[in-house]
Structures are given as C-alpha cells and as structure tokens.
Amino acid sequence: xxxxxxxxxxxxxxxxxxxxxxxxxxxxxxxxxxxxxxxxxxxxxxxxxxxxxxxxxxxxxxxxxxxxxxxxxxxxxxxxxxxxxxxxxxxxxxxxxxxxxxxxxxxxxxxxxxxxxxxxxxxxxxxxxxxxxxxxxxxxxxxxxxxxxxxxxxxxxxxxxxxxxxxxxxxxxxxxxxxxxxxxxxxxxxxxxxxxxxxxxxxxxxxxxxxxxxxxxxxxxxxxxxxxxxxxxxxxxxxxxxxxxxxxxxxxxxxxxxxxxxxxxxxxxxxxxxxxxxxxxxxxxxxxxxxxxxxxxxxxxxxxxxxxxxxxxxxxxxxxxxxxxxxxxxxxxxxxxxxxxxxxxxxxxxxxxxxxxxxxxxxxxxxxxxxxxxxxxxxxxxxxxxxxxxxxxxxxxxxxxxxxxxxxxxxxxxxxxxxxxxxxxxxxxxxxxxxxxxxxxxxxxxxxxxxxxxxxxxxxxxxxxxxxxxxxxxxxxxxxxxxxxxxxxxxxxxxxxxxxxxxxxxxxxxxxxxxxxxxxxxxxxxxxxxxxxxxxxxxxxxxxxxxxxxxxxxxxxxxxxxxxxxxxxxxxxxxxxxxxxxxxxxxxxxxxxxxxxxxxxxxxxxxxxxxxxxxxxxxxxxxxxxxxxxxxxxxxxxxxxxxxxxxxxxxxxxxxxxxxxxxxxxxxxxx
Amino acid sequence: xxxxxxxxxxxxxxxxxxxxxxxxxxxxxxxxxxxxxxxxxxxxxxxxxxxxxxxxxxxxxxxxxxxxxxxxxxxxxxxxxxxxxxxx
Numbered sequence: 001x002x003x004x005x006x007x008x009x010x011x012x013x014x015x016x017x018x019x020x021x022x023x024x025x026x027x028x029x030x031x032x033x034x035x036x037x038x039x040x041x042x043x044x045x046x047x048x049x050x051x052x053x054x055x056x057x058x059x060x061x062x063x064x065x066x067x068x069x070x071x072x073x074x075x076x077x078x079x080x081x082x083x084x085x086x087x088x089x090x091x092x093x094x095x096x097x098x099x100x101x102x103x104x105x106x107x108x109x110x111x112x113x114x115x116x117x118x119x120x121x122x123x124x125x126x127x128x129x130x131x132x133x134x135x136x137x138x139x140x141x142x143x144x145x146x147x148x149x150x151x152x153x154x155x156x157x158x159x160x161x162x163x164x165x166x167x168x169x170x171x172x173x174x175x176x177x178x179x180x181x182x183x184x185x186x187x188x189x190x191x192x193x194x195x196x197x198x199x200x201x202x203x204x205x206x207x208x209x210x211x212x213x214x215x216x217x218x219x220x221x222x223x224x225x226x227x228x229x230x231x232x233x234x235x236x237x238x239x240x241x242x243x244x245x246x247x248x249x250x251x252x253x254x255x256x257x258x259x260x261x262x263x264x265x266x267x268x269x270x271x272x273x274x275x276x277x278x279x280x281x282x283x284x285x286x287x288x289x290x291x292x293x294x295x296x297x298x299x300x301x302x303x304x305x306x307x308x309x310x311x312x313x314x315x316x317x318x319x320x321x322x323x324x325x326x327x328x329x330x331x332x333x334x335x336x337x338x339x340x341x342x343x344x345x346x347x348x349x350x351x352x353x354x355x356x357x358x359x360x361x362x363x364x365x366x367x368x369x370x371x372x373x374x375x376x377x378x379x380x381x382x383x384x385x386x387x388x389x390x391x392x393x394x395x396x397x398x399x400x401x402x403x404x405x406x407x408x409x410x411x412x413x414x415x416x417x418x419x420x421x422x423x424x425x426x427x428x429x430x431x432x433x434x435x436x437x438x439x440x441x442x443x444x445x446x447x448x449x450x451x452x453x454x455x456x457x458x459x460x461x462x463x464x465x466x467x468x469x470x471x472x473x474x475x476x477x478x479x480x481x482x483x484x485x486x487x488x489x490x491x492x493x494x495x496x497x498x499x500x501x502x503x504x505x506x507x508x509x510x511x512x513x514x515x516x517x518x519x520x521x522x523x524x525x526x527x528x529x530x531x532x533x534x535x536x537x538x539x540x541x542x543x544x545x546x547x548x549x550x551x552x553x554x555x556x557x558x559x560x561x562x563x564x565x566x567x568x569x570x571x572x573x574x575x576x577x578x579x580x581x582x583x584x585x586x587x588x589x590x591x592x593x594x595x596x597x598x599x600x601x602x603x604x605x606x607x608x609x610x611x612x613x614x615x616x617x618x619x620x621x622x623x624x625x626x627x628x629x630x631x632x633x634x635x636x637x638x639x640x641x642x643x644x645x646x647x648x649x650x651x652x653x654x655x656x657x658x659x660x661x662x663x664x665x666x667x668x669x670x671x
Numbered sequence: 672x673x674x675x676x677x678x679x680x681x682x683x684x685x686x687x688x689x690x691x692x693x694x695x696x697x698x699x700x701x702x703x704x705x706x707x708x709x710x711x712x713x714x715x716x717x718x719x720x721x722x723x724x725x726x727x728x729x730x731x732x733x734x735x736x737x738x739x740x741x742x743x744x745x746x747x748x749x750x751x752x753x754x755x756x757x758x759x
Contacts, residue, residue, distance in 0.1 A: 061706065061710045062710055064710070064711070066710060066711070066712070093699065095699060095700065095703055096699065096702065096703040096706065099703070099706075099707065210711070239673070241711040242672045242673055242676070242708075242711070242713070245672060245707045245711070246672055246673075249672075249703070249704070249707075268688060269686070269688045269689070273686075273688075277686060277689060374684065374686065377684040381684070483679065483684070483685060483686075483687065483690065483705065483714070483755065483756040483757075484684055484685070484686055484687075484754070484755050484756075485686070485687055485754040485755075486686050486687075486688070
C-alpha cells in the first residue's frame with residue numbers, strides 16, 4: 001500500500017488543527033521537531049486503499065525566518081518531505097489570510113489551496129468564485145468548512161487532483177510586481193536554479209531583499225565571492241521587507257478582485273467616537289466624562305456612608321455603657337476612639353471606593369475608558385512620553401506601586417523614570433478613599449469642586465514635573481506614534497462588574513482597616529497624656545514644630561497626619577482620628593479641641609477645630625505627597641537609581657508642601 | 672505600508688479607523704498591513720501588565736515576596752481597553 005505525505009500549512013486560526021484532527025482522528029502523535037522545542041504533530045488516515053501521512057506544520061504568519069516555527073515549516077517543505085502541501089486560508093478574510101500563499105509562492109513543491117470557514121464567509125454575505133481563483137493561481141482550490149464532517153469528500157477529491165497534477169503556483173503576476181523593485185532583477189540574475197534546493201531564484205531573491213538571515217547566510221556560502229559582492233551592493237536600504245510585502249498584498253488584491261463578491265468590511269467612527277477623537281472637542285468631552293463620572297460616584301457612595309453613622313451611635317452607646325460599668329477611661333478610649341471611630345472612617349472611605357470603582361468600572365466595561373485613554377495618549381506625546389505610558393497612569397489610579405511596576409513595559413530608561421515620576425502625581429486608590437471623605441466633611445455639597453480642583457492640579461503638576469525632569473531624561477526623537485484599537489461599545493456584564501467592584505472594595509477594606517487601626521493606635525497612645533496640658537510626647541513635639549507647619553497652612557496635628565500619609569495615605573485618617581479624639585482623655589488637646597472634645601462625632605470635632613483653608617491645605621498636601629513607602633521601594637526596584645528615587649521623593653514632598661501653602665492662602669481669600 | 676509607517680513616525684496616536692481614513696483604505700487593509708509590520712518587527716503589540724499570563728511577574732510587590740502585595744492588577748480589571756501597537 002502506497003503512502004503519501006501531506007503537509008498542512010496555514011497561519012494561526014486558519015483552521016489547520018481542526019482539519020488535522022478531522023483527517024487523522026485518533027491516529028496522531030505529538031512530539032518535538034529535532035533539536036527544537038516546537039511541537040511536532042503527525043498523523044495518518046486511509047482513503048481508497050491508500051495511506052496518507054499528515055504533518056501539521058507549526059502555525060506561522062509567513063515563510064520568513066522570524067521564528068523557529070517558520071524555519072522548520074519552510075525547511076520541511078523545501079526538503080521534499082511532503083508529496084503535496086495543503087495551504088489553508090480563512091475565506092472570510094482572504095485579503096489577510098492569503099498572505100501565507102503569497103509568501104509560499106516560489107517554493108518548489110506541489111500544493112493546493114483550501115479556503116476554509118466557508119460558513120463564516122457565507123454569513124458575511126461573501127461569495128467566492130473558486131474556478132476563477134484556480135485559473136489565476138494554477139493550482140487546485142477548494143472551498144469548505146473543516147468543521148463540516150460531511151464536506152470531506154470534496155477535500156479528498158481535491159487532494160487527489162493536486163497529487164495528480166503536482167502543480168505549483170503560477171507566480172508570473174507576482175513576479176511582475178517584484179520586477180518593479182530596485183535591484184530585484186540584478187540580484188536574481190546572480191542566483192542560479194537550485195542554488196538552494198527546493199527554492200526558486202525568485203523566492204530566494206525576495207527573501208534576500210527582505211534581509212532573511214538564514215537565506216542570506218546560505219546564499220553567501222553557496223555563491224561565489226564575486227556574486228556575493230554584487231548582490232550585497234544591490235541590496236539597498238533596510239526597507240526591502242516593506243517593498244516586497246507591498247508587492248504581495250498587491251498580488252493578493254488582484255487575486256481577490258472579481259473573485260470575491262460581497263461587502264468590504266469598513267469600520268467607521270461612530271458619532272460619539274468622532275467627538276472623542278476630535279482634535280478640538282476630544283479633550284473637553286473626556287474631561288466632562290470624568291467629571292460626570294466623579295459626580296455619579298457619590299450616588300452609590302452615599303448609602304454606605306450612611307451606614308458609617310451607625311458606628312457614631314455605637315461609639316456613644318458603648319462609651320456610656322462602659323463608663324457606667326466602671327471601665328477605665330483608657331479602655332473606653334481604646335475601644336471608642338481607636339476601634340469604633342476607625343471603623344466609622346473606614347466605612348465612609350469604602351463608600352467612595354465602591355462608588356468610584358463602580359462608575360469607572362462601568363465606563364471601562366462599556367468601552368469609554370479606552371476612549372479616555374486614547375485622548376490622554378496624545379497628551380503623553382506633549383509630555384515627551386510614549387503612548388503606552390498612559391497605562392501605568394491608569395493603573396496608578398488604583399495603586400502607585402502597580403503603576404511603577406506597569407512602567408516596565410517602557411524600554412527607554414529616561415522615559416521609564418519620567419513615567420514613574422509622573423505616576424506619583426496620580427492620586428491612588430487610598431487617596432481616592434481619603435480625599436472625597438475629607439472634602440465631604442469640610443466642604444459638604446462643594447466637595448466635587450474640591451475634587452475637580454485636585455484633578456486640575458494633578459494635570460498641571462504632571463505637566464510641570466515633565467518639564468522639570470524631562471529636560472534631563474527625554475529626547476524628543478524617542479517618541480513614536482501609536483495605534484490604538486477602540487473597542488466597540490457594548491452592554492456591561494453586570495455580574496462580572498459587581499464581582500470586580502465588590503472584590504476591590506473587600507481588598508481595600510482589609511488593607512485599609514489594618515493601616516488605619518495600627519496608625520490610629522500608635523498615635524493615640526503617643527497622644528495619651530496623664531492629665532497635664534503638656535504631658536504627651538506628641539503634643540510637645542507638635543507644638544514645638546507648629547510655627548513652621550503653620551507656614552504651610554497645617555496645624556501640628558494635620559502636619560503629623562501628613563507625615564504619616566507618607567507611609568500610607570490611609571494612615572492620615574488614623575492619625576487624625578487619634579489626635580482629634582484622643583484629647584478627650586488628656587488636657588493636652590484642649591487647645592486643639594477648643595472645647596469641642598465632647599462633640600458627637602469626629603466630623604463635628606474636625607469642623608470645630610480645623611478651618612476650611614487648613615483643610616484644603618491638608619487635602620492638597622496628602623494628595624500630592626509621596627504616595628507611600630511601598631511605592632517608593634517599587635520605584636527604586638524599577639529604575640535602580642537611588643539618586644533618581646531620592647530626587648523624586650524629595651521633589652514630591654516639597655511640591656506637596658508648596659501646594660498646601662498655596663491652597664491655604666487661596667482658602668483664606670475665599671473663606 | 673511606507674505611508675503607514677510615515678504616519679506612525681510623526682509621534683501622534685491614531686485609531687485604526689483614523690488610519691484607514693487617512694490612507695484612503697479599509698480598516699481590514701490597515702489591520703493586514705499592521706500584521707505584516709508586526710511580523711517583520713517594525714511595530715509591536717503593547718502587552719499591558721494585566722494582559723500577561725502571569726501578571727504578578729511584573730509586580731515589584733510579588734517579586735519582593737510581600738505577603739500583602741498591592742501592586743497586582745485585580746482580576747477582571749481593564750477588560751475592555753482595546754489593543755495598542757507601538758512603532759519600533
């Protein structure tokens with residue numbers, strides 16, 4: 001019984017594996033190609049008394065030597081191992097998938113073309129004139145769907161035809177295109193037939209022009225020195241692959257012209273996308289979207305904030321109950337002012353985390369975030385950064401450490417440092433939990449205005465920082481263009497969205513509650529005095545430094561909270577809770593409390609003791625301060641420079657104090 | 672494709688649709704040109720941190736062995752952000 005070998009050749013997703021499995025069924029085995037880690041799949045089937053061995057060649061885009069898969073594929077075919085090569089193409093997108101055929105054209109092995117996925121092409125309203133294509137190509141062509149098990153008779157018939165005809169692709173039209181290329185004819189003249197068995201001079205010339213390293217090396221070893229010198233002098237610039245690629249696409253277009261009928265898929269920008277991508281209106285549209293998103297975030301946040309007020313009631317109830325039970329003031333303070341008060345604030349923070357994650361997660365799900373990312377991508381160019389820097393920035397809205405790690409996608413060292421430096425200006429998840437809460441406490445309905453002001457300052461901060469650091473880190477020529485695919489708008493998957501939002505909220509809760517409780521406890525203990533005005537350590541230190549901190553608009557309590565925020569922004573809340581409620585147990589805080597120590601909740605205490613300009617100064621100070629110590633460590637880990645890490649940290653500390661000072665004085669004018 | 676590369680080298684970002692419009696062709700044609708340019712190493716897809724098979728591999732927190740790492744992108748985050756390509 002005779003055995004025939006068929007090689008299956010096709011790009012990834014051309015349906016090659018489906019065809020291989022349908023032909024060979026259980027008669028297949030998998031190994032590795034000799035000396036390579038590339039998977040080798042072989043199988044066999046019997047048809048009309050003959051046995052057919054099938055080699056499923058590795059999926060590759062072309063026949064160039066860009067990867068092990070491609071070299072293995074072309075070597076297998078050119079070495080004559082296959083009696084016939086079955087080339088697969090996706091009939092629903094022939095303009096793209098016929099590229100493998102175009103790149104194969106010129107290899108001296110019999111072949112036939114299988115236009116797979118007939119069903120998909122039909123669904124798209126496409127009809128393919130197989131006979132016309134066969135005539136143009138000079139090889140058997142068939143149209144079918146590899147998934148349709150009833151259609152395989154057609155495959156076997158075409159296979160028999162191909163084996164009988166042993167035809168090669170008619171390359172005359174393709175070569176006419178190649179002949180227009182500079183140096184093609186002259187190089188081809190130097191390459192005689194069979195210089196490398198299995199490949200025609202046309203194919204070798206094209207690969208040489210494409211700077212195919214394997215072909216170039218083989219030609220240099222097979223040709224005389226004179227000929228090598230001649231072809232080297234004719235090769236020209238390094239754009240050969242682009243020129244030959246254009247020839248192949250032109251040939252494909254001519255093949256498809258008149259052969260494939262049906263609508264060409266042209267995606268046009270929708271009305272909304274025309275606004276987002278508009279040179280003038282794009283930015284205002286994005287800013288408006290973000291502002292509306294932030295405002296909308298308050299809606300789901302409010303019910304959770306209302307739950308937080310339960311803790312305030314619980315605090316009063318627990319305080320009275322423990323007091324009447326004769327518990328020590330220390331224990332009552334520990335439970336009420338550290339544990340319950342911290343939980344109240346953490347719950348309020350979670351409300352905002354939930355709201356922001358839900359609204360912006362929804363915008364992402366429906367595809368709006370990709371548009372925002374696109375608009376800011378062009379802004380990246382103005383900052384001297386690569387377009388992909390926008391990704392670390394977006395990640396930094398969640399966590400600056402993630403943003404620093406995300407900057408690893410940037411190859412240029414200077415751009416990577418600048419990207420991380422600017423990512424520090426992006427308020428992280430902890431800041432987004434803290435800022436809205438403090439804004440609501442101090443500014444009530446005007447809280448969104450404060451948040452918008454923070455965003456505006458963030459953009460200005462990034463722009464100025466880019467100018468300051470960019471001068472040393474960025475070369476203008478390092479910036480190149482970017483292509484972005486705008487995903488289609490689609491309905492949100494509510495289940496997945498809520499799983500994500502609840503997951504984020506839960507993670508934030510566990511992360512924040514530990515930091516807030518710990519920091520609150522430490523500072524509460526440090527502020528716990530024995531009764532005299534100046535007995536607590538913190539009070540002594542605080543009042544000593546207050547003349548300086550007041551310059552920046554920060555009372556000493558808020559300044560200490562600012563320092564604690566360098567460890568983690570959540571820590572600021574712990575410090576405020578400890579310092580402004582701890583006073584009810586020590587006269588040391590009487591001055592700070594101004595008689596409001598017995599106010600029902602911390603919000604009232606803060607309002608009674610901190611002026612609005614001071615609150616504004618504090619909000620700007622902690623927002624633009626160093627994100628946290630972990631982000632500092634991550635920055636060093638990514639940029640491996642103590643000098644730049646220290647510069648960035650110092651710069652942010654100074655800028656945040658300067659912004660606090662400015663906010664305070666602006667606040668004094670307003671209020 | 673030369674024209675496509677010229678456009679990409681001007682430093683501006685564009686969408687597929689904008690490129691098709693500027694080149695007077697279809698988005699499918701732009702996609703196939705980009706596939707080819709990607710294959711010959713003229714452009715490359717940007718693999719975002721959260722698209723990697725093991726996103727933690729790019730996270731400083733995980734590398735440092737921190738038990739409570741905050742740097743990783745949560746699952747299901749940034750699912751509909753579109754694809755980016757950059758010029759090399």
